[in-house]
Amino acid sequence: MAKQEDDFKKVISHAKEYGYVFQSSEIYDGLSAVYDYAQNGAELKKNIREYWWRAMVQLNDNIVGLDAAIFMHPTTWKASGHVDAFSDPLIDNKDSKKRYRADVLVEDYVAKIEGKIEKEVKKATKRFGEAFDKEQFLSTNQRVVDYQEKATTILKRLGKSLENEDLADVKKLIEELEIACPMSGSKNWTDVKQFNLMFGTKLGASTETAMDLYLRPETAQGIFVNFLNVQKTSRMKIPFGIAQTGKAFRNEIVARQFIFRMREFEQMEMQFFIKPGSQKEWYEHWKAHRLRWHLSLGMGEDNYRFHDHEKLAHYADAAADIEFRFPFGFKELEGIHSRTDFDLSKHQEFSGKKLQYFDTDENKNYVPYVVETSIGLDRMFLAVFSNSLQEEELENGTTRTVLKLPAVLAPTKAAVFPLVKKDGLPELAHEIIDDLKWDFNVLYDQKDAVGRRYRRQDANGTPFCITVDHQSLEDKTVTIRHRDTMEQQRVAISELKAIIHKEVDMKSWLMKMK
Numbered sequence: 001m002a003k004q005e006d007d008f009k010k011v012i013s014h015a016k017e018y019g020y021v022f023q024s025s026e027i028y029d030g031l032s033a034v035y036d037y038a039q040n041g042a043e044l045k046k047n048i049r050e051y052w053w054r055a056m057v058q059l060n061d062n063i064v065g066l067d068a069a070i071f072m073h074p075t076t077w078k079a080s081g082h083v084d085a086f087s088d089p090l091i092d093n094k095d096s097k098k099r100y101r102a103d104v105l106v107e108d109y110v111a112k113i114e115g116k117i118e119k120e121v122k123k124a125t126k127r128f129g130e131a132f133d134k135e136q137f138l139s140t141n142q143r144v145v146d147y148q149e150k151a152t153t154i155l156k157r158l159g160k161s162l163e164n165e166d167l168a169d170v171k172k173l174i175e176e177l178e179i180a181c182p183m184s185g186s187k188n189w190t191d192v193k194q195f196n197l198m199f200g201t202k203l204g205a206s207t208e209t210a211m212d213l214y215l216r217p218e219t220a221q222g223i224f225v226n227f228l229n230v231q232k233t234s235r236m237k238i239p240f241g242i243a244q245t246g247k248a249f250r251n252e253i254v255a256r257q258f259i260f261r262m263r264e265f266e267q268m269e270m271q272f273f274i275k276p277g278s279q280k281e282w283y284e285h286w287k288a289h290r291l292r293w294h295l296s297l298g299m300g301e302d303n304y305r306f307h308d309h310e311k312l313a314h315y316a317d318a319a320a321d322i323e324f325r326f327p328f329g330f331k332e333l334e335g336i337h338s339r340t341d342f343d344l345s346k347h348q349e350f351s352g353k354k355l356q357y358f359d360t361d362e363n364k365n366y367v368p369y370v371v372e373t374s375i376g377l378d379r380m381f382l383a384v385f386s387n388s389l390q391e392e393e394l395e396n397g398t399t400r401t402v403l404k405l406p407a408v409l410a411p412t413k414a415a416v417f418p419l420v421k422k423d424g425l426p427e428l429a430h431e432i433i434d435d436l437k438w439d440f441n442v443l444y445d446q447k448d449a450v451g452r453r454y455r456r457q458d459a460n461g462t463p464f465c466i467t468v469d470h471q472s473l474e475d476k477t478v479t480i481r482h483r484d485t486m487e488q489q490r491v492a493i494s495e496l497k498a499i500i501h502k503e504v505d506m507k508s509w510l511m512k513m514k
C-alpha cells in the first residue's frame with residue numbers, strides 16, 4: 001500500500017513538474033478536486049480526444065458528431081431522472097467528521113481482498129516458475145477461492161442493498177466488515193444518506209425572474225434531446241450513433257485521487273441508437289470494440305479488465321466497466337451501458353414531442369433503444385500518464401525517469417538540439433524545426449549538456465531527440481535518438497519526417513484495432 005501511495009505521489013508531482021497538470025487557482029491555495037491542464041497536459045488531452053474522435057466518428061460511417069451546450073433546459077434533468085436519483089450514498093465518521101461514499105468504503109475493502117489474491121498469485125508464480133497455471137491456481141487454491149468468495153458476496157450484497165435503496169443495510173455491512181475511517185481509525189459511523197450530485201446555477205438578469213439551471217452532470221442528455229434533429233438532418237438509418245466530447249460537472253463529495261474523480265471533468269460519450277430487441281448484440285459489440293481501442297495504445301493487456309455491474313443505474317438493463325490498473329488498483333475507466341429506451345421515452349413524455357424513428361424496413365415507428373459508451377477524458381489521461389511514468393535502471397548503474405507515452409499521444413514529437421550554441425549549429429537546428437513544425441509539435445533546446453537534454457525530454461515524454469553537430473553542416477546528417485530504446489542513428493535530415501511519421505502517425509496506431 002505504501003508503495004502504491006508513493007508511486008501515485010510521484011505521478012502527481014511529475015505531472016506538475018513537467019507542465020502537465022496544475023491544481024486550479026493554486027495561488028489562492030487551490031480549489032479541491034479542480035485541476036488545470038498546462039502546456040503539455042493540454043496537448044496530451046487534445047491528442048487523446050482526437051484519438052477517440054477518429055476511432056468513433058471518422059472510422060464509423062454510421063456515427064456522427066455533436067457539440068451540445070452545457071446549459072440545458074432544466075426539465076431535461078427531471079426527465080432523465082437526475083433530479084430524483086442522481087445521488088451518492090454518503091456516510092460521516094462521527095469522530096473525524098470526515099464524509100465518505102459508503103459504497104466506496106466497501107469497494108475499497110474489497111480491493112484490499114483482491115490485492116491479497118494478487119499477492120498469492122505473485123508468490124505462486126515465483127514458486128512454480130514456467131509451470132505455473134494461473135487459471136488452475138485461482139480455481140483450486142483454497143485461500144484464494146475463499147478470498148474470491150468473500151469479495152463476491154460483499155459486492156453482491158452491496159449491489160442489492162443499493163438497488164433496493166436499503167441504506168440501513170449498507171451501514172450494517174460497513175459495521176459487519178469493521179471498516180474504519182481511513183483518517184482516524186474510528187468505527188463510529190452515522191447513518192447512510194443520499195446526496196444529489198448536480199451543481200445548480202441561475203440564468204437571468206434579476207433574482208425574481210432567474211431560472212434555476214443545472215450544470216450538466218453528463219454529456220449524454222445533449223445527445224438524446226438532439227436525437228431526431230441529427231437523425232433527420234444527417235439522414236442516418238438505425239443503427240447509428242451520435243458522439244460528443246465535453247465538460248460535465250458533479251459535486252463529488254469524496255473527491256480524491258487527483259484527476260481520477262473531479263468536480264469539473266470531460267467526457268467522451270457515444271449513444272448508439274438501435275432497434276428494440278437488438279440491445280444484447282450491440283452491447284457485446286461495443287464492449288469488444290472499446291476494449292480494442294484501449295489495447296491499440298499498447299499499454300498492456302493485463303492492465304484492463306471488465307467489471308459487470310450488479311447494481312444497475314436507473315436507466316440501464318446491462319452495464320459493464322472497463323477497469324484499468326491505476327497506481328491505486330483496478331478502477332473504472334469507461335462505462336458501456338445498455339440504456340434501453342429510457343431516456344428517449346422520458347424526454348418524449350416530459351416534452352410532449354415525439355422522439356420516434358420511422359423504420360422503413362419494418363414500416364413502423366418506434367422509440368429506439370440505446371447502447372452507450374462513456375469514458376472520462378481526464379481518467380484516460382491519468383491511465384496513460386501513470387502507466388507511462390517509469391524509473392529505469394541503466395547499465396551504467398544510474399537511473400532515468402522516462403515517460404513512455406504512446407508516441408501517437410505525446411505532446412511533443414521531437415526535440416531538436418544544436419550540440420553547441422555557435423558555429424551555425426543553432427541556425428541549422430532552427431531550419432530543421434521550421435520544416436518539421438508543419439507536421440509535428442517540435443521544440444528547440446540548447447541549454448545544458450546533450451545528456452541532460454536527453455533526460456529532460458525522456459521525462460517530458462518526447463519520443464525523439466535530434467542532435468545537430470558539426471558533421472551536420474558538412475553532410476546534412478543528424479543523430480536521432482529514440483526515447484524508449486535510447487538507440488541513436490545517424491540519418492539524413494531529409495529522412496527525419498518519414499522516421500517520425502512512422503512512429504506517431506495516428507492511422508497506424510488506429511489500424512491496430514482491426
Ligand code: GAP
Nearest residue numbers: 218220260261262265333334335374375376379
Ligand atoms: N452517461 C453515462 C455516465 O455519465 P458514468 O459512469 O457516471 O456514466 C462515465 O461516467 C465516465 O465518466 C466514467 O467511466 C469516468 O471515466 C468518467 N467520470 C465520471 N465521473 C467522473 C469524475 N467525477 N471525474 C472524472 N471522471 C469522471
